[in-house]
Amino acid sequence: MISTFQIPTTIQPKISMIERKMLSLTDGYHPDLKAALEVILSSGGKRIRPLIILLIGDLLNGPHDQLINLATAIELLHTATLIHDDLIDGSVLRRGIPTLNSQWSPAATVLTGDFLFSCSASMAAETDNFEVIKLFSRTLTVIVNGEIDQLFSSRCNASKEDYFQRIFAKTASLFETSAQTAAILSNSAHEQILELKRFGYSLGMAFQIIDDLLDYVGDVSMVGKPIGGDLRQGLITLPMLNYVDSHPDDPAVINLLNHKCIIDEDEIQRVINAIKDTDAIEKTSNQAKKFAEEARQSLSAFVDSEAKQSLLALTQYTIDRVQ
């Protein structure tokens, strides 16, 4: 089953406005920047972070213009980190579309990412809220530090603690900040801000675990990049970590626990197939469902509304992406 999330009709025009706003930031600058951003935007990202912000804004009757600026800033930040991330990983496809770095020089790719960072900082400043601006830049620090950790120390590392820390830095931190800053801009009470921060965090953790699961069980047309890429790159994610727990005698697991990567392609294929045949997949799915349940719980104190239903549907979609 491939689940989809229907963006509420009241939200869709705002998402389009955010995309136009992102593009308009390149006006007056080098024309290739707009062209690059157009390709990136047309590659069909799900705009989940802006969605979280706009739905929480609706939930709390937040200020329209500031929320649009915030959502634009967060999506620009996300896009900039993806561009540098793809360059660093040498990825050639994202969402089935060639990455910028596969078509442009490393120099142009670095600078396009930098340009979007600078635009995102400008947009964040346009929220006119110091707390939001500070949280925003601190989150960028967390994301980048996570990438540095991953680059320097996390290859072929079978530690669950490191894994959860890594997916927080990579994904949940920006989900958390999206929800938290949307609540702050909406002048929410302190307790509500904390609940929504927890919502963002839990949703982000669930989202990334499912992404990591799809790298094992998804099909290439849906995931938009080759299956098993993480393991091939020495990136040990939750499905493999669960397999490590249940199959300590597998030679590949023994090697991994000695920090030896699996390099041979036949061996990688064998391990991927072995993981698919065990309960490692179901266990991973259940761990994602637990985070999704925590996300749902974080919303329980809010009265029912269309926005709340949409946030619950978004949570369900996050884990339904895999079956």
Added chain:
Amino acid sequence: MISTFQIPTTIQPKISMIERKMLSLTDGYHPDLKAALEVILSSGGKRIRPLIILLIGDLLNGPHDQLINLATAIELLHTATLIHDDLIDGSVLRRGIPTLNSQWSPAATVLTGDFLFSCSASMAAETDNFEVIKLFSRTLTVIVNGEIDQLFSSRCNASKEDYFQRIFAKTASLFETSAQTAAILSNSAHEQILELKRFGYSLGMAFQIIDDLLDYVGDVSMVGKPIGGDLRQGLITLPMLNYVDSHPDDPAVINLLNHKCIIDEDEIQRVINAIKDTDAIEKTSNQAKKFAEEARQSLSAFVDSEAKQSLLALTQYTIDRVQ
């Protein structure tokens, strides 16, 4: 004559505080980040941007803590752009010391730059002044766009207009913003802010023209990188542009006006020597002096003080670096 600028004794402790503050931002993050930043800081940058900020702060009796935060943010931003710049240019030396990219992988270099960008955005937010934060991020956009322009369209381009635009983006924009934001934080009157903005702009233009001149007439031990690097990279700076004006019949000039780069190393050496033998050097020096004079003029409305004398001495030092 090699001129030096003596940092005032009241300012030196603040510069040290800024350097410690820059390093402390890496606390709690990947240890290699601190190590990399230590190497960069020890390579002996002149901290001209923090100096401008601190001296203007003294001139206007500005708020100490916010000015320190601003100066830290600006120096971090400058450092981050240098790291990405060196990577893009493939530079192996800066100030006579190996660049980060010559020792680290491109991935680690990109991420270290990103990390410093994020820290600089956090520090800028700590000024608690929206106008400053907005100017700061817009300046980053100008700098990056300038680099993109240079990358995509300015090789072997003998246009003076493009040259002045490029050195504004590369250097004068951040000098200008340093001076302007220091004045804003010091609650200066609108007229004074504009005068100091012009001071920063003019000083930055003079500074970059002299840097470009030193690439022709400096010696390697002083400049810290090989002479003639700009021309070798197809970067046409003011000494060459002046030579183009006065020697339209030189075959290299004819080629250049047809957008053909000078590639042959003997030909590059011949052109460098030819430039040194003409008035192109003196003309360039005079153009820098004109900007320095404008910088001095911008300070004329301010009553005499130690800070004003230091700003004038800094201006003089900027052009005295070459003789």
